[in-house]
Amino acid sequence: MERVVVSMQDPDQGVKMRSQRLLVTVIPHAVTGRDVVQWLAQKFCVSEEEALHLGAVLVLHGYIYPLRDPRSLVLRPDDTPYRFQTPYFWTSTLWPAAELDYGERGDGWPQTSSQDRGPQVPQGRAELAPLQPAPVLPAIYLAKKNIQKQGALVDYEKECYDQLHKKISHAWDLVLMQAREQLRAAKQRRKGDRLVIACQEQTYWLVNRPPPGAPSVLEQGPERGSRTASHVHMTKSADFYKREIEYCRRALGRTRVKSSVCLEAYLSFCGQRGPHDPLVSGCLPSNPWISDDDAYWVMNAPMVAAPTKLRVERWGFSFRELLEDPMGRAQFMDFLGKEFSGENLSFWEACEELRYGAQAQVPTLVDAVYQQFLAPGAARWINIDSRTMERTLEGLRQPHHYVLDDAQLHIYTLMKKDSYPRFLKSDMYRGLLAEAGVLLDTKRRVFPFTRRPRRSSPSPALLPTPVEPTAASGPAGGNGVA
């Protein structure tokens, strides 16, 4: 943020500054809200809305303050005059003023470290001036205000003033004396300067001690270990380096793929899935969140009599997609049944159950799997090569979650390379594709006279790729209409 603000104040390229007239006094080096927004929009090539937002954030953090209405830290994109806060008051310079108890903090801010309370701001301390510690500073500020306004402080300020008075009543004389001193010194300045300083201070305190109910921009969330310098994990011991070296050696031995290959893969993935992505291509009949019509969800429920065409297409994208969809898996199971290799899928499912199941179930599950699939002469004996079988049986003596991994991988690869492609070419799958209803756009029903509801006739849709481009783009094109 500071980078932005500094560049804004650059005399040549920064925001245009001029002397502003505020009531009677003239304030030098002021900028208008509109100028700020425009400069930001131009510099970062963003829309006005975004520039306004960015500017507003800068104001909220106290880097720019309004001259006319100093109580509300809002950026108005018009003639309202603003000024840049002096670095002395920037939120990142942490001085003792930051770590105090001016007023009670509303939320129970958890203390996870023994360090000072208060906002944890990323930058380190930069003490620009020797200042008094603890609650004296805000006390002085409030006392000044009190004297100036002759006791007419705003509610919460009054409360805080009273609280502070109680806390440091012993030093109250000092506080009052300082306040009067500062006021007297200020009187000797020009009115313009006085106004500016008052606004600066006001902004600073608004940011650092927001009135109750207003969110504090300095809140950072629970403390993270990395900020404390003496975190145990940061010590670079010999062990740490040894692990790094070991990791590097392993990594050097790894096979890598050329970037071009990987990146092409993204293109084809996105291209293939684009039409299936509701946020990119919309969804038929309508997005339930927009139209409040559940039809889309009903049609795509996990188990449904007639799966949609898009869904059936997705089964052809990858074996994983097929298995992840309960309907797809059921269809595949049927298909395998016809080929008398259904036990493969059942075995795979049992292995998954073992991998992700409860620890207590492991022995029973392993036993059941053995009895059903692996034991010689088992009812649903799976066909894996002898070496894997030996290894698996050996491992079964000490069952754990991953003991069947080898066998599972073997069977999975078998299904993927062999049964899956045949499934995609099978009549069963093609039949499903052909039957899958072409979806109706609900809006179409409103104007029945413009279009007839479409039904996909057994068209030559033999390939698992969208064959009806015209039909598909028809309703999609219609979607462009509000």
Add this chain to the structure above:
Amino acid sequence: MCDQTFLVNVFGSCDKCFKQRALRPVFKKSQQLSYCSTCAEIMATEGLRENETLASLKSEAESLKGKLEEERAKLHDVELHQVAERVEALGQFVMKTRRTLKGHGNKVLCMDWCKDKRRIVSSSQEHAVTMPCTWVMACAYAPSGCAIACGGLDNKCSVYPLTFDKNENMAAKKKSVAMHTNYLSACSFTNSDMQILTASGDGTCALWDVESGQLLQSFHGHGADVLCLDLAPSETGNTFVSGGCDKKAMVWDMRSGQCVQAFETHESDINSVRYYPSGDAFASGSDDATCRLYDLRADREVAIYSKESIIFGASSVDFSLSGRLLFAGYNDYTINVWDVLKGSRVSILFGHENRVSTLRVSPDGTAFCSGSWDHTLRVRDGGRWAF
């Protein structure tokens, strides 16, 4: 007169080779052992190697890392945006807020979708279910939809079975599953309700058995707090990625507990990691105001999503279903939508009045939900897009 030094010979069995020899005292890490002279000499030379210590080990590590970078760079023949030039540009997105969920009395910190695509669990600074701590930073829905897990500053992850019976006290049925030594930053169920993966401020991740609360595997390697994790959508592997305050994103093998790959290109804490739908890559959002895409097969960072006007950190990222869009919530109260392939920003969304702390796309990709410190959750989607 010369001083006479006496060598006391103690006979006994050597602590190292166990042979009966004359022994000498040897100090190893302030512990006194007795070695025979041969072992003592061996010890001395080994000690030399050990005492070469930090300096040489460090330089060896550095040089290996340098070699690793070289190897990675060799295979980097093209940039993503170059490859993506021939892809059609996406038009202007118009995303509208469809639902605004108000109900939390305080900042929303985390949320997760249920697999039924319609329900959401969210956690906040004060929780509806009585919890012993104020900041509940992680929550997750079980795949079956019958339970939720959450945790935060209480250093634990607890599982609550969901019940729609109003008479049941949810807190009574809670089961404490994970125990860490620092705050819990993220949690996720694996493919079933029985196992939970957690990430914690104590720098470790851990896999737990829900039923017994047993620690199945722990993952050490981060140099600082771990802030986020995501499970890989891969067909055979058990891997997950985690990101932490040490600016590293690490990919782990759940079975062995080893770190398989690590990426250290961010300049600040990594707040959020999410896998690309194909499982070959993952994106990360960080306090350095950038999101980056890392490819696992090429073993490197392949894209950076950043803009000069974005100066606040990204707190949460997620992909759309096809992986073409990357949604990222930032601490300046906005959400930026990036075109993953072209690297450009598609859209910026306003609406929240405080920082966006969490963002997830629904399981069927029809909408995404963002939770913020302004106490609300907003469900949004792309209504129309036009050129």
